[in-house]
Amino acid sequence: AQSVTQLGSHVSVSEGALVLLRCNYSSSVPPYLFWYVQYPNQGLQLLLKYTSAATLVKGINGFEAEFKKSETSFHLTKPSAHMSDAAEYFCAVGGGATNKLIFGTGTLLAVQP
Amino acid sequence: GAGVSQTPSNKVTEKGKYVELRCDPISGHTALYWYRQSLGQGPEFLIYFQGTGAADDSGLPNDRFFAVRPEGSVSTLKIQRTERGDSAVYLCASSWGDLGDSEQFFGPGTRLTVL
Numbered sequence: 001a002q003s004v005t006q007l008g009s010h011v012s013v014s015e016g017a018l019v020l021l022r023c024n025y026s027s028s029v030p031p032y033l034f035w036y037v038q039y040p041n042q043g044l045q046l047l048l049k050y051t052s053a054a055t056l057v058k059g060i061n062g063f064e065a066e067f068k069k070s071e072t073s074f075h076l077t078k079p080s081a082h083m084s085d086a087a088e089y090f091c092a093v094g095g096g097a098t099n100k101l102i103f104g105t106g107t108l109l110a111v112q113p
Numbered sequence: 114g115a116g117v118s119q120t121p122s123n124k125v126t127e128k129g130k131y132v133e134l135r136c137d138p139i140s141g142h143t144a145l146y147w148y149r150q151s152l153g154q155g156p157e158f159l160i161y162f163q164g165t166g167a168a169d170d171s172g173l174p175n176d177r178f179f180a181v182r183p184e185g186s187v188s189t190l191k192i193q194r195t196e197r198g199d200s201a202v203y204l205c206a207s208s209w210g211d212l213g214d215s216e217q218f219f220g221p222g223t224r225l226t227v228l
Contacts, residue, residue, distance in 0.1 A: 044219040094212045098169045103155030
């Protein structure tokens with residue numbers, strides 16, 4: 001069985017500040033981990049994914065995430081927030097014999113000027 | 114088209130009615146996925162197809178939900194005897210390979226409202 005927990009349904013940061021969105025996972029098989037972003041009135045877009053290669057994964061728009069097996073975590077970070085980063089972010093886990101993704105409940109990121 | 118398309122974008126129906134939601138995947142993508150997203154929740158897996166066959170339908174909530182992909186391209190999600198709890202955004206995604214090799218590209222969704 002697989003599951004994802006995203007701590008903090010709402011996160012607010014100032015423009016230029018560090019963004020940290022937390023994701024912890026549970027998986028009985030080696031996991032694949034994903035971060036998706038959803039802008040208002042748009043579809044889900046893949047930011048980055050971990051598939052058992054490098055544990056530090058770099059994605060689009062300056063985001064990165066680090067897979068930490070000992071902590072069962074895959075937190076998303078960005079050194080400096082931009083106003084355009086305001087969106088909802090979803091962590092997801094997959095792996096094993098199926099291609100389905102299990103999503104967390106999402107974190108809504110607000111960026112204050 | 115360039116991306117995954119879904120029709121209609123919005124569907125309002127009455128409790129007890131039958132609805133069909135359509136998904137056009139990216140050309141050449143062999144895998145097609147259906148998820149639904151309720152308000153304030155993340156997407157919830159329903160079913161996915163590899164070609165014409167359902168590879169995993171473990172997320173279908175009950176036998177009122179059914180999906181087909183007869184020619185391995187377009188898919189239709191069918192909901193019988195709709196209930197108010199079926200109200201959600203239904204998302205479709207497609208990919209050319211497995212999770213480790215490829216990305217699931219999502220469509221804009223169909224917002225279903227059951228009155």
